[in-house]
Amino acid sequence: MILRNVAIRHGRSALAAPLRRSFLRSMTTDTLTHETDALSHSVHNHLKETHSIEASINQLNLTKTFVPPSDAGESLDSIKTDYDSQQRLNKRTGKLGSAVEKGYVPDALVRNPPKPADVTLELLMASQSHLGHSTSLWNPANQRYIFGIRQGIHIISLEETAAHLRRAAKVVEGVAYHGGLILFVGTRAGQGPAIVKAARLSKGCHLFEKWIPGSITNGDQILARCDIKVVDKDDVDITSGFEDKIGDWKALKPDLVVCMNPLENYIMLHECGLNNIPTIGVIDTDADPTWVTYPIPANDDSLRCIQVIAGVLGRAGQEGQGRRLEAAKTGHITWLPPPGLGSPETAEDKKAAANKVRRGPPTADEIAAEQSRGKSSKQEMDDVDGEL
Amino acid sequence: MASRSVSPGGALLRASRVFSIPAPLQRSAVEMSSTGGYTSDTSTLPHPIHMSITTPQSSLAKGDWGLKRPLPLRSTTKSSTPVLRIQKMDTFEHITEFGSAADHTLSLQKFLEMGIPLTTPQLKESTQSHLDSRARSVFEDAIDTTGTGEGTGSTEIDARWKFSGPWLAGQTQGEFNEYVQKEVRRRKQGFHEYLRGACSVALAKERREQRASSEGADELELNPQAEVTDEQLKDYVKSLRQDWTELYRHIRTFLDLPPASSVNAPTEIFNAMFENISTSLEKDSTVSTSPYRDSGPPKTHPSAGLAYSRTNSTLFNHPVFGPQSSKSPVQARIISPKGALHGSTNLGVGGFVTGTPFNDESFRVSSTRGRGRGAMPAPMVPGLVNIEPDKVGGSKVYVQPKSATVNPQGSVILRVVSAETGAVDVKEGNTDHYKHPPPPALSTGVRVSPRGLSRTLRRDGAGSRDFGLSN
Numbered sequence: 001m002i003l004r005n006v007a008i009r010h011g012r013s014a015l016a017a018p019l020r021r022s023f024l025r026s027m028t029t030d031t032l033t034h035e036t037d038a039l040s041h042s043v044h045n046h047l048k049e050t051h052s053i054e055a056s057i058n059q060l061n062l063t064k065t066f067v068p069p070s071d072a073g074e075s076l077d078s079i080k081t082d083y084d085s086q087q088r089l090n091k092r093t094g095k096l097g098s099a100v101e102k103g104y105v106p107d108a109l110v111r112n113p114p115k116p117a118d119v120t121l122e123l124l125m126a127s128q129s130h131l132g133h134s135t136s137l138w139n140p141a142n143q144r145y146i147f148g149i150r151q152g153i154h155i156i157s158l159e160e161t162a163a164h165l166r167r168a169a170k171v172v173e174g175v176a177y178h179g180g181l182i183l184f185v186g187t188r189a190g191q192g193p194a195i196v197k198a199a200r201l202s203k204g205c206h207l208f209e210k211w212i213p214g215s216i217t218n219g220d221q222i223l224a225r226c227d228i229k230v231v232d233k234d235d236v237d238i239t240s241g242f243e244d245k246i247g248d249w250k251a252l253k254p255d256l257v258v259c260m261n262p263l264e265n266y267i268m269l270h271e272c273g274l275n276n277i278p279t280i281g282v283i284d285t286d287a288d289p290t291w292v293t294y295p296i297p298a299n300d301d302s303l304r305c306i307q308v309i310a311g312v313l314g315r316a317g318q319e320g321q322g323r324r325l326e327a328a329k330t331g332h333i334t335w336l337p338p339p340g341l342g343s344p345e346t347a348e349d350k351k352a353a354a355n356k357v358r359r360g361p362p363t364a365d366e367i368a369a370e371q372s373r374g375k376s377s378k379q380e381m382d383d384v385d386g387e388l
Numbered sequence: 389m390a391s392r393s394v395s396p397g398g399a400l401l402r403a404s405r406v407f408s409i410p411a412p413l414q415r416s417a418v419e420m421s422s423t424g425g426y427t428s429d430t431s432t433l434p435h436p437i438h439m440s441i442t443t444p445q446s447s448l449a450k451g452d453w454g455l456k457r458p459l460p461l462r463s464t465t466k467s468s469t470p471v472l473r474i475q476k477m478d479t480f481e482h483i484t485e486f487g488s489a490a491d492h493t494l495s496l497q498k499f500l501e502m503g504i505p506l507t508t509p510q511l512k513e514s515t516q517s518h519l520d521s522r523a524r525s526v527f528e529d530a531i532d533t534t535g536t537g538e539g540t541g542s543t544e545i546d547a548r549w550k551f552s553g554p555w556l557a558g559q560t561q562g563e564f565n566e567y568v569q570k571e572v573r574r575r576k577q578g579f580h581e582y583l584r585g586a587c588s589v590a591l592a593k594e595r596r597e598q599r600a601s602s603e604g605a606d607e608l609e610l611n612p613q614a615e616v617t618d619e620q621l622k623d624y625v626k627s628l629r630q631d632w633t634e635l636y637r638h639i640r641t642f643l644d645l646p647p648a649s650s651v652n653a654p655t656e657i658f659n660a661m662f663e664n665i666s667t668s669l670e671k672d673s674t675v676s677t678s679p680y681r682d683s684g685p686p687k688t689h690p691s692a693g694l695a696y697s698r699t700n701s702t703l704f705n706h707p708v709f710g711p712q713s714s715k716s717p718v719q720a721r722i723i724s725p726k727g728a729l730h731g732s733t734n735l736g737v738g739g740f741v742t743g744t745p746f747n748d749e750s751f752r753v754s755s756t757r758g759r760g761r762g763a764m765p766a767p768m769v770p771g772l773v774n775i776e777p778d779k780v781g782g783s784k785v786y787v788q789p790k791s792a793t794v795n796p797q798g799s800v801i802l803r804v805v806s807a808e809t810g811a812v813d814v815k816e817g818n819t820d821h822y823k824h825p826p827p828p829a830l831s832t833g834v835r836v837s838p839r840g841l842s843r844t845l846r847r848d849g850a851g852s853r854d855f856g857l858s859n
Binding site: 137 | 400406452454457478732808
């Protein structure tokens with residue numbers, strides 16, 4: 001029984017035509033005559049074996065009715081006529097029937113997110129942005145955003161949401177225009193696609209899994225293996241000249257963090273506060289609006305609301321980036337390179353540096369500059385600690 | 389009344405779908421019983437108290453119900469009837485409380501499939517003799533009105549189903565005392581003013597009658613605005629104390645009480661005691677013709693929104709056998725055979741529990757106690773007497789639903805009769821033992837007009853038997 005099955009399973013390959021004549025001909029060259037002879041001999045043997053297998057298989061009951069597939073298919077003429085008739089049919093009947101309109105697409109907000117100009121009260125209400133939390137869960141600091149109580153939950157005012165969302169969009173656009181690095185964070189289940197889309201639009205970074213504590217305050221350790229690249233004013237990678245500097249460059253810090261669920265990301269927001277990184281957060285009625293710099297009072301549980309907010313901010317970032325590149329084309333550069341990066345190293349620079357090392361230790365001026373920079377940054381951090 | 393101006397967002401929110409979810413009704417109170425009722429927190433309630441919510445298939449797959457948060461897929465996508473009721477939009481535990489609303493939703497669907505109209509409740513037998521006892525549709529104009537208007541006559545009151553006062557006959561003693569102490573006492577002054585108006589009307593009427601008898605003057609003098617002195621009012625009240633019928637009419641009008649069941653009403657007893665005072669003609673006028681006088685006025689519209697058809701007089705057109713004399717029967721589940729529960733037999737028809745058709749021969753279950761065993765006629769439906777444990781899915785019987793009523797407690801009272809044999813056969817497809825009518829013989833020599841052919845068909849085919857079958 002197994003043998004029969006084998007015959008049926010592999011019969012097609014066993015019974016197929018062995019080798020094409022054209023293939024044999026192409027291999028026949030003057031220099032390889034003896035090899036081709038050997039090949040043709042082996043092919044002959046193979047044919048013989050195939051015939052013997054064929055004979056044995058044909059004796060089987062099941063395969064007696066089996067018709068081997070023939071490669072003598074349709075001729076080219078019939079294909080052409082069929083194709084032509086099909087085209088004629090399409091042309092004559094294509095306009096008949098009813099037009100099928102596009103139906104409701106649930107993830108349209110992710111595929112084609114709305115622009116900041118598209119933010120309307122209707123859109124916000126349709127995306128459930130007004131549904132706050134149970135009245136027993138509220139944070140009184142959100143009182144100014146709350147419209148009223150209905151069905152046991154607080155209702156967030158649509159006007160407040162729209163105004164704060166537009167302001168946050170302006171912030172994102174401004175940061176993108178000035179070449180800042182924007183980090184989109186949404187660590188709840190289902191927020192991933194919207195977050196990634198927003199980050200892609202605004203050429204930023206995204207995080208839809210756990211925030212590793214210390215990624216900002218201890219970034220040199222945690223993000224040590226992350227890649228850094230240097231780009232020019234038109235966002236084209238500069239591949240040479242910065243290898244040494246990038247090698248021991250510190251981990252990057254975002255210039256703006258957009259957080260969709262501040263309640264679960266308090267540590268990240270705290271780190272941002274320590275490092276003077278502005279934050280935008282979706283503040284539901286149970287969250288503390290002082291955790292973020294620019295709150296957006298809205299429902300942080302509904303995925304549709306998160307998709308709208310992330311989409312709007314992503315579109316704003318896209319607009320800012322576009323404007324930045326436009327300005328760069330006209331020669332107006334809206335951002336400054338980080339201090340200490342300098343111009344790309346050339347061969348002469350390296351040679352000069354080598355001479356400098358041979359000559360002696362760094363001068364007192366350079367050491368003083370280094371120390372003052374370290375002190376100042378430390379001073380800043382202390383100030384931040386004092387404020388918090 | 390000027391409407392408060394609201395912000396654009398507020399106006400939007402007011403029109404939103406989430407805001408239009410009505411507040412849940414109270415659970416119907418458990419009946420007071422010394423034996424302890426069969427109550428359960430999870431049982432299907434007699435009437436729905438939450439709104440049923442559903443969502444498109446594409447959104448259901450994402451858990452998007454338009455609520456505070458997406459609902460969990462594991463518990464919502466497995467059901468073949470994804471209809472939910474929302475108990476709480478958000479709770480302290482950060483969850484949306486929901487449950488399946490498939491029970492009431494499917495019951496409504498089955499009810500609509502049965503296609504039966506909602507009728508007025510049946511009146512008590514003793515009072516039906518001299519009145520129209522037919523069950524009428526609740527949508528008939530004569531009994532479907534809510535307007536209070538000026539009409540205080542018995543016909544206007546009998547046409548209404550909505551009253552602001554309570555149904556006194558349905559109140560317990562405690563409820564009645566509370567009503568008298570809290571509501572009625574508060575309106576004492578108002579009743580005095582009402583009586584003063586009634587007194588002036590009565591005086592004017594009296595004056596007119598006097599004048600008509602003495603002079604035969606015209607009726608222009610009917611002026612109820614004449615000032616009523618305290619003496620006149622006192623006399624009028626005294627007269628009312630003697631005439632209970634009139635007093636009750638005034639009380640009922642003032643408190644807007646629904647019509648009472650008149651059989652044991654005090655006026656009836658009074659009339660019986662002093663037959664010389666009130667004539668039999670007055671007695672008839674005090675009996676309310678309202679269909680809700682025995683069961684009490686309904687809480688909602690008497691149809692309760694279950695169905696909107698006025699009549700049962702529709703024809704079932706079978707695709708093969710043509711128009712049928714009775715509608716397609718409904719398979720009912722025999723819930724409790726005789727003696728299993730309170731000695732009554734209950735059927736479950738389309739999600740509603742009803743009794744057996746009591747005047748039907750096939751459902752008659754005779755008791756073995758009074759008679760000898762041999763004399764007992766076996767009922768046609770075996771599952772009615774004993775539980776049939778070997779029946780897969782339980783015992784079933786075909787019935788024909790006739791009409792339904794929603795009682796003031798909100799439960800549906802269904803009336804069924806036994807299904808006709810032919811209808812059951814058509815429903816089940818057991819029509820092989822019926823002989824098909826022979827095709828009409830067309831003699832070749834005779835010219836038959838199309839009209840003549842149709843007449844022949846009618847005589848031979850569908851017209852001869854009820855179900856288009858002949859045996």
